[in-house]
Amino acid sequence: MSLDVRGGKRRAPGSASSLVSADVRAHNLGIVARYLAENGPSSRSQIAEGSGLTRGAVTVLASSLIEAAVVREAQPKYKAGKGRPIVPLELASDDVALLVLQLDADKATALLSSVAGDVLLRIAEPHGRPMGRPELILDVLAATLDRALEASREMGRRVAELTIVAFAPVGGDPVQVIADTDLGWGHVDVIGGLRARVQGFPEAVRLVGDVHVAAVAEQGFNPGIKDLCYVKSNSGIGGALIVDGKLVRGGFGLAGALGHLPVRPGGIVCECGQIGCLVTVAGPDAVLIAAGMGEELHRDGLTSALAEFSRRVLVGEPAATAVWDEARVWIARSLQLVAVTLDPQLIVLGGYWSLLSESIGQSFAEQRKGFFATGAGSAVRVVPGRLGDDAALLGALWQARDRYFSGPLEIKT
Ligand SMILES: [Zn+2]
Incomplete structure (x- = not known):
């Protein structure tokens, strides 16, 4: 099956009219950034036309995104006899990556991606499924994370967010795996276990259940x-x-x-x-x-x-x-x-x-x-x-990207 890793055919769930104003702004920031991710450098007018936002709204949103270094102005394009040049916008963030670390009953998988959706690295390490022994599995997960973080450093990219996907229900505060019958686990503090094992553990970390991110990703196709x-x-x-x-x-x-x-x-x-x-x-x-x-x-x-x-x-x-x-x-x-x-x-x-x-x-x-x-x-x-076994991995990546694109909201408030 060929997958569109960029998620270009999805629609973001929810409609602007049903959201409160802060959410509307985050939603609209996401629309502008996503448009650039999916269409490459584009003028403000092109974004307005393609996204359905007004030209004025795009200008304001673009300023916030430029300020937050998510977007930048590209080389101006001069058209003969047309006076002022067109200044296209493009995604900045060449020094940023998003990382998803997934644990299933077989293996640990790491997916490192640019915010534009280019896969920079994908690695998997089998853990041998030692039932009821979370420490052994955390060792394998930590080694996989280490390799991905090292690769990101070598590419000159900072990991803006790490999402850890567990094939199990998660909950509590701090969030943990609640139970994993495939691995014989009860409560396991995956984030704490990895933080203790991995140097340079990213600050922005989430732990999510695979089915939640997968379901939202699949909903996006419907x-x-x-x-x-x-x-x-x-x-x-x-x-x-x-x-x-x-x-x-x-x-x-x-x-x-x-x-x-x-x-x-x-x-x-x-x-x-x-x-x-x-x-x-x-x-x-x-x-x-x-x-x-x-x-x-x-x-x-x-x-x-x-x-x-x-x-x-x-x-x-x-x-x-x-x-x-x-x-x-x-x-x-x-x-x-x-x-x-x-x-x-x-x-x-x-x-x-x-x-x-x-x-x-x-x-x-x-x-x-x-x-x-x-x-x-x-x-x-x-x-x-539509996404088969990659539903959770890609769903987690797309959601991380949407959060990153909406990031300037947090800077502003
Ligand atoms: Zn049962």
């Missing part, structure tokens, strides 16, 4: 959709809920943890303590082992083994197909529960489920058939995510 359920499987099964345009976090930060919907009465005990969770009957480890792919899982890691499993299902390999036909019934059942609870417009499937979304959609439609025969109940669509 303008007009305000009620969306994102469900993914790669490391375990996770989900995130967007209701009336807002991400639902829940009272304990655990909203949307759909892998732990207890769907099978009398099933096996899950890592979370409940019985018969979706992840125990349709989670990555469960399906790979049932399909006789334990060796691939052990040797190649989850991501690679799941890609191979998907391939086998798509070509109709009997063992994988039999396992999948059973698993997708449980997945569809879980989606039914979510659909009845939240009435979403759209269910987006991420991770390897995006490759198998058609068969999941079929099971869902069959099982939900007849729900409120008026037709309203069957309108929810099940679609594959």
Whole structure:
């Protein structure tokens, strides 16, 4: 799949009219900076025309962005016989980078990007999945972060923001991983653990749950959709809920943890303590082992083994197909529960489920058939995510970029 790392086809969620004034300004600063990131050097008039902002608004916003060194004036362009030259604006920030550090059940990944969206470095280090031993995994995460920071220094770029993406729910103050059943973790202070290990640890740091940034990124590809359920499987099964345009976090930060919907009465005990969770009957480890792919899982890691499993299902390999036909019934059942609870417009499937979304959609439609025969109940669509396994990584990067572009607001207030 070819990905637009710059996120050019997305639309920023929310509309200016629904936002309060400070947010409007941040939103509009973002529009100007994003326009330059996506279109290259442009005149104020071109930005106004392309963005829908007035020429006057663009001039004011551009001044703030120039003052904050996010944008600068490029070489003037003289046109024969036209009097005053046109002075295009361009993104400054050649000395700045954004860094995303991601931890999944297989590996640590670092993605270093310019604010314009050029990937400067992408590295990944397997951690061997030592269950219940966060210190060992933090060592690998710290080494990966070290390499990325060193690379950024060598390029003469300062890391404006580090976003750490955990494939697990996060919450609390200071923010921590709450529980990670794929790694056998309870509460783990990832930021504190890395700060203690890494010299030159960036000042601006965030820790986010993968499904939250992934869901917002996928929503950006579906303008007009305000009620969306994102469900993914790669490391375990996770989900995130967007209701009336807002991400639902829940009272304990655990909203949307759909892998732990207890769907099978009398099933096996899950890592979370409940019985018969979706992840125990349709989670990555469960399906790979049932399909006789334990060796691939052990040797190649989850991501690679799941890609191979998907391939086998798509070509109709009997063992994988039999396992999948059973698993997708449980997945569809879980989606039914979510659909009845939240009435979403759209269910987006991420991770390897995006490759198998058609068969999941079929099971869902069959099982939900007849729900409120008026037709309203069957309108929810099940679609594959656009970003696959990179949804969280790119979502985190785009959100960091949007924050950076809106940065002058913080300077002003
Ligand atoms: Zn569970």
